[in-house]
Amino acid sequence: MISLSKNKWLWFSVVISLVVGSNLLIYRLESLGPLPTGIALGTLFDFIITIPLLVYFFILRKRYSLKYILPVMIAGYGAAVLIIPHGLLAAYSFVKYILLAGEAAFFLLELYVVINLIAKIPAIIKSYRTNASEIPTFPYRMKQAWDQHLQPSRVQEIFFSDMTMYYYSLFSWRKKTMLPDERMYTYHKKTGTITLYIMLIHALVLESVGFHFLLHSWSPLVATIALVLNVYTLLFFLAEIQAIRNCPIMITDKHLYLQIGLNKHLIVPLAEIKSIHQYDGPERLTNDESKQVFDAVLADFFKEKPTFEVEFHHPIEARFIYGIKKKVTKAHLRLDEPQKFFQALTTKMNAE
Template sequence: MTLLKNKWLWFSFILTLVVCSNFLIYRLESLGPPPTGMALGSLFDFIITIPLLVYFFIIRKRYSLKYILPVMIAGYGVAVLVIPHQLLSAYSFVKYILLAGEAAFFLLELYVVIQLLARIPAIVQSYRKSESEIPTFSYRMKQAWDQHLKPSRAQEIFFSDVKMYYYSLVSWHRKPATLDERMYTCHKKSGTITLCVMLIHALVLESVGFHFLLHSWSPLVAIIALVLNVYTLLFFLAEIQAIRHCPIMITDRHLYLQVGIMKQLIVPLEEIKEIHPYDGPETITKEESKHIFDAVLIDFFKEKPQFEVEFYHPIEASFIYGFKKKVTKAHLRLDEPQKFYQALTNKIQM
């Protein structure tokens, strides 16, 4: 954890130093007029140096290298604000190079999306024919999805949006699955859904007032903010419905843990070492949380887990937009804790 803090401190310090030094050299009269070629040096800082900092401190070993291009474009945007126009105009060609790169990247992503759309009918057909041991949309659609598409970040992002639109727009006319001995809810004794409803209410009120305020300043910015707010609204609606429709489930082969549309973990029963009441601290350090799948729903106050499930080997948990991590434990809080504890204990002892 100390190493992580130091990394962010060093990144913030170097980034501030680069931006502020470039800003001051054009603003301090005591330094005199900037020398010939200074604008080119500043462009190098914003388009090369800063993206390299982002790569080494943030992206490396965690995210795809393709995120460098948006950082370079953002760096050029900052350069436009910092470098005087009369000096920057001599290097206007840099803007077109970056735009050409972004256009090429966009066309590549568009090609991937078109490939995905072309396979949607086959995926839907497989979904309708699937006989998954779990009846919920998320698991059946994921099973059909993987039959027709190779794993990729673009595919995972698209699938996350499909889930969001399904639960936020389509699932309302469907009743949650009738609970049986395999299914255990987590939300009925928590304030999770109430909290989401309050956030939706605040978001709608904020969107209306803020939209008119932004529109008087910049119609384009107002439209962008409105689109983001609508997307966030759909996200909260989907979270409510996914929580209601996707309880924790125990089958003859797996333990299925899904927390809204945000995260999911499928654990083979033979990988479960034990389940025991949680007796750890209420607050878990960031280092410890890296190896824990937290299936406790959000609430007005963070609730302490009731159970901790330990695994023999690390198991890959899936998160929204294709993010993944290996976990060795899961923390749970349920509406019927003793019933769940007895059922899972019986399964892993068989």
């Protein structure tokens, strides 16, 4: 996934702290009282408009879907309710209904898109079952069938990402994990990645139960929204585990397929590979360097150094979750059987 630079995180944290801190001080400093009723409107504006705009420009833009703006606005309203004294907030109770109306309108729009998708599902499933593919894993075969019946767009990419997540989190557990062979190479067995995700799931479940009851005593609406987001995150973690286990790195006669969990994948024509060699660069790349690299090394308790660096003749488009794309000129890999993979890939390259 495309990450923010440290400078952007720093500026984002500073600006958010100033916005939140200034509003907290207004209601906590006795020297500023009595406060006019209209001051609550300014705080609501900061938390419902200003902070979501900051989140968009610093985090969401060119990275994630705009559908996350409304949950940020609702969360901002919840935070404002905690800060603003009830007597000042009573005059603006209509704001929450405006937010709910916006969420309802967005839901109806998504429902319309979903209905159109549902109408084409039988044809997509038929294509998925009948189309021949050199790659047997679900994402590649389904994407091939998906593109045959739907026009490419960001909305379609978002729904495809969600559908893939639901498939791996809910329906893939009975499927046997593909065994490594001369064209399939695992990349997770010698890492702590699966353990890390299990720990995150455990912490998320415990946090969800306790935090839900705490929030529910204050606002049932905010508690429900937080619960839905936590369930979505839980499904994402489960799907990531299954996608890592069931989508090994693959080498065919024409391509190198790098599917790294749910988050990212890259299809490299073998003719475009300039070289593969042992990685001897720094453990951490600069922000400019990382923009050119497809990082296929899994997240772990401690970031492991790549084993190989694969360089390309020309920039190749890498695809990330929710339709995010970027051009890369090299890939960093770390596999369970590095030498076997190296020999297989060099043999295929020489045969080209």
